Amino acid sequence: MTGIAPSPEEAMPAVRGTLKAQAPLAPLVWFKAGGAAQWLFEPKDAEDLADFLRLSDPSIPVMALGLGSNLIVRDGGVPGVVVRLGKPFAKVEQMDAVTLRCGGGASGILVSSTARDAGIGGLEFLRSIPGTVGGFVRMNGGAYGRETCDILVECEVVLRSGERVTLPLDALGYTYRHSTLPEDAVVVSALFRGVSGEPAAIQAEMDRIAAAREESQPLRSKTGGSTFKNPAGHKAWALVDEAGCRGLKLGGAQISEKHTNFLLNLGDATSADIEALGEEVRRRVREKSGIELEWEIQRVGEKK
Template structure:
């Protein structure tokens, strides 16, 4: 019996009231943009918020829990993910609606681009930056996603979340504790929706801003590759790509993983990369930048799961290629 099947058996009859989809031994490479990585013991896609709360209430405290979005900035290690991975369904958590002249409510599984499109249709400015972020609102809330000089924290009014026991919490903007690509909201909170606020703006102005975002992405980013977006956070006073380029890592390859020749802060799977290749490449880049510039790049891509035996990647590789 596999780990996933064993965990399902452990939960047993308690699952009879759960409406969402439970998949044992789920292949995480099928739902991540890198198209690499091992299996999750169980993948759970709740039907709606009530279903998610019911599942959390029955899940034993010792079972590890990981929440993922659309997988756009997620690197899963080859050894897979223990416990339960929760992926919010589009049907239950993917809607967005205008709730006032300047406010939008969006579910955590709603694509960022859909919020930008709704804002355009509603004449609400300030959301054009979401047009260029290939993720969902839950991830944007957690990491304070931003682009083109605007960050999520500038638009958030309140966030609805469930804790590990299935209890509902409402967080204000201040409660989220936002910083650059970071939120200090409790790590075990699962965001289910949020209310955002923009400002009145004419459609032509919004459309022009969205077109500029799209043009920028198409001309400087490898958007048609298997990538996870920006690999590293920008250090204080400089850009990650500049330091990577200065360290001679533009186009650097390890196995099937490569730092994009087009935008060298984007790591891509050229077709056969494993989770090991991708993380090994990232740590090699970090080591070279540290040696060249004295800067310790911090990962922006979220790395999860366990290493496969004999395929561990150490932080800051000592031996450079």
């Protein structure tokens, strides 16, 4: 953590949630690797978050953290403030026959299960994404032919200035796994709209998706989900496989033999191992096919 430790004279605003200095992030991310946050803030509610951002030094960087499933935290740690939305932001409320208001910290499993119980179809794909609403909205998360842009009506975000704004779907500039949200904005809630459906049929679709994931993905490993975006007209996993990378190892990291678009921490990998393996895969794919793979996993923080 050289160079980003909080100094004693750094004054942070008072909070009603929790604010910790030098907080380890490895336990909070799926890879179970990486350094610490200079500050880790878990706000009590959206107002607490807004007040903190408004009163803190605007030069201090801010990053939101959900379940840490699609994230490499580099070994040198993350400077500034990492905002983690906990239980106060994990609520899902039915607004009308086909619409849910979902907290930014609510998981895809909670959202899809709540939708099922309410007879709301079209949100089943969220069952398969190991993340939270805030991440879905920011990255236009999707799977099995559906994306967040298909169900989002609007979202509420807290900007780095502390201003709370509601943004409609067309303000987010969605493309494949990308939005134009400012990097330091924090999504605190979203309004999702589905279609009327029968709970039994919705559950059947969720079961189908769960079974497909179980069959094809290394779900019980220290991983980060899909590593690379699918290039237009191609599947990332197939390009990786064709480049001879199935099972490839570097340090304590490995390309999954079950699904070649998944990186694995075999137990003692550093984040440097994991990221370097990903870069080696990109190099080999580029040499083999001439295609430049883009990272889907977010990489944050400083190298050690």
